[in-house]
Amino acid sequence: xxxxxxxxxxxxxxxxxxxxxxxxxxxxxxxxxxxxxxxxxxxxxxxxxxxxxxxxxxxxxxxxxxxxxxxxxxxxxxxxxxxxxxxxxxxxxxxxxxxxxxxxxxxxxxxxxxx
Amino acid sequence: xxxxxxxxxxxxxxxxxxxxxxxxxxxxxxxxxxxxxxxxxxxxxxxxxxxxxxxxxxxxxxxxxxxxxxxxxxxxxxxxxxxxxxxxxxxxxxxxxxxxxxxxxxxxxxxxxxxx
Numbered sequence: 502x503x504x505x506x507x508x509x510x511x512x513x514x515x516x517x518x519x520x521x522x523x524x525x526x527x528x529x530x531x532x533x534x535x536x537x538x539x540x541x542x543x544x545x546x547x548x549x550x551x552x553x554x555x556x557x558x559x560x561x562x563x564x565x566x567x568x569x570x571x572x573x574x575x576x577x578x579x580x581x582x583x584x585x586x587x588x589x590x591x592x593x594x595x596x597x598x599x600x601x602x603x604x605x606x607x608x609x610x611x612x613x614x615x616x
Numbered sequence: 617x618x619x620x621x622x623x624x625x626x627x628x629x630x631x632x633x634x635x636x637x638x639x640x641x642x643x644x645x646x647x648x649x650x651x652x653x654x655x656x657x658x659x660x661x662x663x664x665x666x667x668x669x670x671x672x673x674x675x676x677x678x679x680x681x682x683x684x685x686x687x688x689x690x691x692x693x694x695x696x697x698x699x700x701x702x703x704x705x706x707x708x709x710x711x712x713x714x715x716x717x718x719x720x721x722x723x724x725x726x727x728x729x730x731x732x
Contacts (some may be wrong), residue, residue: 543722544720546720549719592659606661607652
C-alpha cells in the first residue's frame with residue numbers, strides 16, 4: 502500500500518538553529534499538509550499546500566515556518582530559528598483529491614526535540 | 617480550540633463486544649468527519665469518514681453515525697478485537713465559513729483497550 506515517508510524519524514537541534522523536515526507524499530496525490538502534535542496535546546493543523554502554493558495556514562504557522570516542494574517528489578517544512586516550544590511530533594500528510602471522503606494519508610512523523 | 621471534543625479519555629471493552637467512541641463538535645460549517653486510529657510512534661491511520669449530508673457510513677466492522685442536530689458523531693466497532701487497541705481520533709474538516717479544504721481539526725483522542 503502506498504505510504505507517506507518522513508525523514509528523519511527523530512531530530513535533535515539546538516534552540517535557534519534551522520531545521521528542515523522532509524516528506525515524500527504519495528506519488529499521485531496533489532494536496533499536501535503538515536500537522537504537529539505536542540506531547541500530551543491534540544494533533545494541530547499547520548499548513549496545506551496545493552499547486553505549488555500554500556492554500557491555508559494556521560496561526561501557528563508564522564514567519565518562522567515555510568514549506569517548499571523543491572522537486573516533483575519532496576515536500577519540506579523548514580523552521581528558521583527553532584524554539585523550545587517547537588518540540589513536537591510533526592506529521593506530513595497527503596491526499597489525492599480535495600474531498601475528505603477517502604481521508605488523508607499521514608506519515609509516521611518526525612519527532613523534533615529542541616534543546 | 618475546543619471545536620472538536622472527545623470527552624472520554626479511555627474506553628475498555630471485552631473482545632467480541634461493541635466499542636462505541638464518541639465525539640462532539642461545535643462548528644456547524646464542518647463538511648466531513650473522519651476517524652483515525654493511531655499506534656505509538658506511528659502516524660494516524662485513516663479508518664472511515666462521513667459527509668455532513670449523511671447520517672451513517674459503514675465499512676466492515678466500523679460504522680460512523682452522525683447526528684447533526686446534536687452535533688455529535690460516534691464510531692461503532694463490532695466485534696471489537698484486541699488488535700483494535702489504539703488511540704482513536706475524531707477529526708472534522710473545514711469550518712472556515714467558506715472553502716477550507718486543508719484543515720482537519722482533531723479531538724483529543726480516546727484510548728481504546730480491547731481485552732481478550
